[in-house]
Every structure is written in structure tokens, then in C-alpha cells.
Amino acid sequence: MLVARDLRKDYPMNGETVHALRGASLTVEPGEYVALVGPSGSGKSTLLQIVGGIDTPTAGTVEILGTRLETLSDRELTRLRLTRLGFVFQRFHLLPVLTARENVELPMAEAGVKGADRRARARRLLDYVGLGHREGHRATQLSGGEMQRVAIARALANRPAVLLADEPTGELDAATGQEILDLFRRLNTDGTTLLVVTHDERLAAQAGRTVHMLDGRIVSEAAAP
Numbered sequence: 001m002l003v004a005r006d007l008r009k010d011y012p013m014n015g016e017t018v019h020a021l022r023g024a025s026l027t028v029e030p031g032e033y034v035a036l037v038g039p040s041g042s043g044k045s046t047l048l049q050i051v052g053g054i055d056t057p058t059a060g061t062v063e064i065l066g067t068r069l070e071t072l073s074d075r076e077l078t079r080l081r082l083t084r085l086g087f088v089f090q091r092f093h094l095l096p097v098l099t100a101r102e103n104v105e106l107p108m109a110e111a112g113v114k115g116a117d118r119r120a121r122a123r124r125l126l127d128y129v130g131l132g133h134r135e136g137h138r139a140t141q142l143s144g145g146e147m148q149r150v151a152i153a154r155a156l157a158n159r160p161a162v163l164l165a166d167e168p169t170g171e172l173d174a175a176t177g178q179e180i181l182d183l184f185r186r187l188n189t190d191g192t193t194l195l196v197v198t199h200d201e202r203l204a205a206q207a208g209r210t211v212h213m214l215d216g217r218i219v220s221e222a223a224a225p
């Protein structure tokens with residue numbers, strides 16, 4: 001499903017080099033729910049952005065469903081991101097002027113799904129995340145937890161092979177964060193593969209596997225009890 005091999009990422013900074021990744025390798029199998037944890041600055045977001053094709057590594061390779069990302073043109077990579085990967089961010093990244101339904105429709109519109117089909121699917125997805133009654137609200141008229149659920153529905157719009165999330169509960173209070181955790185658990189039960197960066201111990205506890213990062217490397221892996 002997802003294979004990252006010996007990833008390195010260097011950032012030049014004021015004449016010095018920051019080694020954000022120092023040889024990180026990770027495999028995620030279909031249907032897995034993997035939590036990626038580690039101290040601030042250990043390289044978690046960098047790793048997630050590289051496996052998601054948002055950023056490129058200094059060295060190493062990433063394979064999604066058998067396709068090596070570095071072999072793709074910009075256009076092919078954009079297409080793969082749009083149709084095979086879903087992203088969920090700490091700060092939701094919804095378009096504020098659009099309604100919940102329009103936000104969910106956007107990736108489908110970009111992928112060429114017709115109006116009536118994408119409206120119907122956006123409604124189904126909003127129902128799935130428990131927000132059918134909020135489809136006409138603009139992003140600015142939603143609570144934080146609701147915004148994150150819309151963002152998750154949007155990430156699922158084109159039926160991604162894997163959902164990547166970076167601190168999806170980081171901006172939410174405990175109770176609202178729990179709703180997102182429940183949703184992730186349900187998504188995984190329903191067959192979605194998840195790779196989630198988190199500081200949230202409850203999330204790490206419910207994932208099937210926890211991968212620990214330290215100083216740009218994967219240092220250990222533990223299956224959940």
C-alpha cells in the first residue's frame with residue numbers, strides 16, 4: 001500500500017543543514033491504522049508530507065500502491081494525490097466562503113465528477129460523519145469539531161487508498177477530539193487505511209500499530225495491546 005524507504009530530508013538553514021529525516025523507512029499495509037508519534041521536531045510532519053507527495057525527499061523513495069512517486073510528472077503526482085490520498089490537517093484548511101457540502105465537493109470537481117453525482121456523494125459523506133444537518137453552513141459557521149469532520153469527509157471524497165492526518169485532534173478539546181477518534185475508528189473498521197501523526201495518547205492507544213520517531217529516524221514499533 002505505502003512503502004517509504006530510507007528517507008532523508010535536509011533543509012539548508014543559514015549556512016547550516018537541518019537533518020529533518022535521517023533514513024526513515026516505513027511500510028503501511030492495506031487496512032492498517034498506524035499512529036506516528038515522537039517528540040516535537042523529530043520529523044513526523046516532514047515524513048507525512050513526503051509520503052503524501054506534498055514534499056520531496058533529499059534521498060530515498062516512496063511507493064504508493066506500487067507507484068514510485070519520483071517517477072511521476074507533476075501532473076501525474078497531482079492526480080495521484082487527488083484520487084489515491086486523503087489529507088487531514090490540524091487546522092482543517094477548509095475554504096471559508098464555501099459551505100460544508102461545497103468543501104466536500106471540491107476534490108470531486110477537480111477530479112471531474114459531475115455535479116449531481118458529487119452533490120449526492122458529498123451528502124452521503126456528510127451523513128457518514130454525522131453532519132447531514134450542516135451541509136449548508138459555511139466553514140465559518142461550524143464548530144472546530146464540525147470543521148474537522150467536514151475536512152475528513154472532504155479527504156474521503158475521491159475514495160482514497162490511504163488517509164494521512166497530521167495532529168487531527170490538536171486544535172480540539174478532549175470531548176470533541178474523542179468524536180474525531182470515534183470517527184477514525186469507524187473509518188478503519190469500514191476499510192480505510194490510516195496513517196496519523198499525533199500527540200494524543202488516546203489516538204495512539206486505539207491505532208493498530210504505533211511507530212515512534214526520534215531525531216529523523218523510526219526508533220521502534222509496537223503493536224497495540
Ligand SMILES: Nc1ncnc2c1ncn2[C@@H]1O[C@H](COP(=O)(O)OP(=O)(O)OP(=O)(O)O)[C@@H](O)[C@H]1O
Binds near residue numbers: 019042044045047
Ligand atoms: N521548511 C523547513 N526549513 C527548515 N527546517 C525545517 C523545515 N521544516 C521542518 N524543519 C525542521 O525539521 C525538523 C523536523 O520538523 P517536523 O515539522 O517534521 O517535526 P514534527 O515531528 O512534525 O514536530 P511537531 O510535533 O512539533 O509538529 C525540525 O527540526 C524542524 O525545525
Ligand SMILES: [Mg+2]
Binds near residue numbers: 044045046166
Ligand atoms: Mg508536526
